[in-house]
Amino acid sequence: MATIKETLPTAFRITGSKSEARALLGIVKGKFFKDCLLNPSQPDENSQKIDKEIEQKKPICLPWYPDGLAWQLQLTRKDIRRSEAYFRLHNFLISETDCGNISRQEAVSMIPPLLLDVKPHHKILDMCAAPGSKTAQLIELLHAEDGRFPTGFVIANDIDNNRCYMLVHQAKRFNSPCVVITNHDAAVMPNFTVTGTDGTLTMLKFDRVLCDVPCSGDGTLRKNPDIWLKWNTANGNNLHGIQSRILRRGVEMLSVGGRLVYSTCSLNPLENEAVIHRLLVDTRGAVQLVDVSSQLPGLKYRQGLVHWLPTSRDMRGYTSYNDVPEKWQTQVRPQMFPPSPEDAHKFNLERCIRILPHQQDTGGFFVAVIEKLRPLPWEAAAKALPAESEEQEQGGNEKDAANSTSEDKVPWGPQRKRRRTHGYKEDPFVFFTEDEPLWPSIRDFYDIDSLLSPTCLLTRCNEGKKKNIYFTSLAVRDIVINNHLTIKLINTGVKSFVRCDNKSMDCAFRLAQEGLHSILPYIGPKRKIFVTKADLIKLLINDDPKFPPEADTLDPSTQEQLKDISQGSCVLVYQGEDNPSSGGDITRLTLAMVGWRGAKSVRAYVPISDCVHYLRLCGADVSKYEKNKFIKNPSVAEEKSGEKIAVDNETEVKDEDRNEEEEVGMLGEPT
Numbered sequence: 001m002a003t004i005k006e007t008l009p010t011a012f013r014i015t016g017s018k019s020e021a022r023a024l025l026g027i028v029k030g031k032f033f034k035d036c037l038l039n040p041s042q043p044d045e046n047s048q049k050i051d052k053e054i055e056q057k058k059p060i061c062l063p064w065y066p067d068g069l070a071w072q073l074q075l076t077r078k079d080i081r082r083s084e085a086y087f088r089l090h091n092f093l094i095s096e097t098d099c100g101n102i103s104r105q106e107a108v109s110m111i112p113p114l115l116l117d118v119k120p121h122h123k124i125l126d127m128c129a130a131p132g133s134k135t136a137q138l139i140e141l142l143h144a145e146d147g148r149f150p151t152g153f154v155i156a157n158d159i160d161n162n163r164c165y166m167l168v169h170q171a172k173r174f175n176s177p178c179v180v181i182t183n184h185d186a187a188v189m190p191n192f193t194v195t196g197t198d199g200t201l202t203m204l205k206f207d208r209v210l211c212d213v214p215c216s217g218d219g220t221l222r223k224n225p226d227i228w229l230k231w232n233t234a235n236g237n238n239l240h241g242i243q244s245r246i247l248r249r250g251v252e253m254l255s256v257g258g259r260l261v262y263s264t265c266s267l268n269p270l271e272n273e274a275v276i277h278r279l280l281v282d283t284r285g286a287v288q289l290v291d292v293s294s295q296l297p298g299l300k301y302r303q304g305l306v307h308w309l310p311t312s313r314d315m316r317g318y319t320s321y322n323d324v325p326e327k328w329q330t331q332v333r334p335q336m337f338p339p340s341p342e343d344a345h346k347f348n349l350e351r352c353i354r355i356l357p358h359q360q361d362t363g364g365f366f367v368a369v370i371e372k373l374r375p376l377p378w379e380a381a382a383k384a385l386p387a388e389s390e391e392q393e394q395g396g397n398e399k400d401a402a403n404s405t406s407e408d409k410v411p412w413g414p415q416r417k418r419r420r421t422h423g424y425k426e427d428p429f430v431f432f433t434e435d436e437p438l439w440p441s442i443r444d445f446y447d448i449d450s451l452l453s454p455t456c457l458l459t460r461c462n463e464g465k466k467k468n469i470y471f472t473s474l475a476v477r478d479i480v481i482n483n484h485l486t487i488k489l490i491n492t493g494v495k496s497f498v499r500c501d502n503k504s505m506d507c508a509f510r511l512a513q514e515g516l517h518s519i520l521p522y523i524g525p526k527r528k529i530f531v532t533k534a535d536l537i538k539l540l541i542n543d544d545p546k547f548p549p550e551a552d553t554l555d556p557s558t559q560e561q562l563k564d565i566s567q568g569s570c571v572l573v574y575q576g577e578d579n580p581s582s583g584g585d586i587t588r589l590t591l592a593m594v595g596w597r598g599a600k601s602v603r604a605y606v607p608i609s610d611c612v613h614y615l616r617l618c619g620a621d622v623s624k625y626e627k628n629k630f631i632k633n634p635s636v637a638e639e640k641s642g643e644k645i646a647v648d649n650e651t652e653v654k655d656e657d658r659n660e661e662e663e664v665g666m667l668g669e670p671t
């Protein structure tokens with residue numbers, strides 16, 4: 001109780017490729033943390049008090065998070081107001097969060113994705129995903145192996161159409177072509193159809209499922225104190241039903257051998273162990289709780305409860321359903337009761353994880369890891385039934401008959417509920433065909449390898465001039481093509497080419513920074529410029545649209561390469577191995593970004609937040625881009641704000657390199 005009354009610390013983790021994450025970690029630990037510790041927020045206090053404050057404010061590395069990349073610290077509004085060091089740390093976290101290199105996320109919320117044990121080939125379903133902090137982590141884990149393009153994917157779903165756009169925003173930070181966002185009630189989530197290895201259509205079963213279900217949120221009291229006022233024992237009872245249905249659908253969609261994580265930010269057993277127990281009873285040994293006690297060393301927690309008292313709104317607890325007065329029988333249900341003491345050992349409920357706020361200065365949280373050992377009793381029973389057509393019964397004129405699979409016809413197949421189509425009507429997902437007329441000019445200009453199939457590129461319009469071209473992985477393409485009639489797809493694909501009808505370029509599309517990392521492996525040497533660190537800093541630091549860096553001021557090796565590169569969009573690549581702020585760690589870094597080769601100049605063409613990030617990694621001075629209210633002259637501070645420069649960057653060039661359509665390209669978003 002005492003801990004719950006205290007402010008929750010801020011937590012964040014460093015994301016991105018291993019080498020970039022290590023380099024950024026060096027900067028955080030070196031520059032930002034040291035400054036904060038040397039300059040406590042209240043310098044006028046006596047020294048003893050300052051020592052205590054420094055001790056309390058020491059950033060803590062979360063011991064159970066891999067590679068020391070997650071941190072927790074007390075960063076209050078007061079600190080940010082009073083201390084330049086904290087103010088700068090705060091701004092740093094915001095700017096790196098914008099470009100996906102840092103994720104600010106409550107410490108406990110990082111646990112479910114870690115326990116899912118994600119590998120790059122996994123097919124992952126995040127059933128209740130918005131606002132998407134765990135989805136973000138799942139995407140990172142999918143891409144965790146440097147240099148390997150994942151064959152798996154994440155489908156992130158939420159019932160709330162508006163909140164789905166929070167997911168779009170989250171996913172955009174990571175520029176992954178392996179993400180699909182859908183909008184369904186997870187309790188009746190429709191099945192997905194995919195092309196099997198033998199070319200036939202089959203029902204998709206997921207290797208990993210995350211059920212981070214809606215809950216009463218009483219574990220978040222430290223950050224949402226108003227929950228104190230609304231809390232009563234019935235909150236959990238009312239949620240138990242939907243939580244159970246979502247979990248049940250989750251294990252149905254899970255493959256045999258697959259893993260599911262169920263989590264809530266509540267400590268109420270009715271939302272937690274009672275839901276798990278109900279599933280274990282219903283599935284009769286087809287799923288089991290996994291012992292994950294050794295998976296997150298250093299994590300302090302309590303074991304799951306094996307006994308609890310279902311309680312009615314008037315705070316009366318019951319040991320048996322027979323004791324529940326009639327008026328409460330719709331609220332306190334028979335399935336909510338714990339196993340009898342003699343049966344308790346069958347369920348291993350102690351394998352559930354309860355995180356209590358005082359144990360590690362966090363919020364309260366519950367996690368259970370489930371593994372599917374064999375088909376569920378009703379799946380197995382249905383398999384034994386003769387497969388009779390239910391297409392007609394489903395009134396399935398919405399369903400593409402060609403997409404039906406034998407599994408569709410079993411009772412636990414696609415939900416029979418008609419799709420509700422409220423919310424914003426999405427633009428179509430139109431994939432290129434092999435003979436797309438636009439492709440040859442793009443392919444030839446960017447020297448693109450034949451391994452990149454144009455059929456993985458899509459636009460969001462059926463007619464008219466194609467403006468933005470998005471890239472998806474093969475697996476995601478297959479999902480969109482096979483399910484767009486039955487699944488409400490909100491978003492997928494990463495913007496890779498943007499129309500820019502610039503007369504000096506022999507191709508109507510420039511590269512987009514968002515999709516560059518996905519298509520970079522396919523781009524040939526014709527459009528790549530390998531730059532030195534000094535050149536890269538020069539290009540990134542230049543924010544004057546009228547005077548981009550002249551080619552003849554760059555390193556001779558860069559100038560030599562420029563001789564063979566025609567005007568237009570290109571890739572700037574820097575391969576280095578040092579990072580002055582990494583505290584001695586040698587970090588092999590490869591940075592790639594979109595550039596523009598002008599008649600006599602070269603420029604970097606990246607969003608402002610990426611630009612600052614790259615400059616930081618190069619150890620360059622970024623104060624020019626940092627908003628700093630501690631600077632005495634306000635007009636200087638204003639001028640130095642990132643926003644101003646961002647606008648300049650996006651309104652583009654006015655010299656001989658002027659790219660007339662660029663403004664549209666930068667500002668236009670598809671949906």
Ligand SMILES: C[S@@+](CC[C@H](N)C(=O)[O-])C[C@H]1O[C@@H](n2cnc3c(N)ncnc32)[C@H](O)[C@@H]1O
Pocket residue numbers: 109127128129130131132133134135157158159160163184185186187212213214215242246
């Ligand atoms: C606890 S939040 C999820 C938090 C999210 N996993 C994250 O880490 O950012 C629960 C989410 O479930 C969604 N939700 C509620 N009922 C749902 C249902 N029946 N199907 C799918 N999503 C549902 C809510 O809209 C809400 O966004």
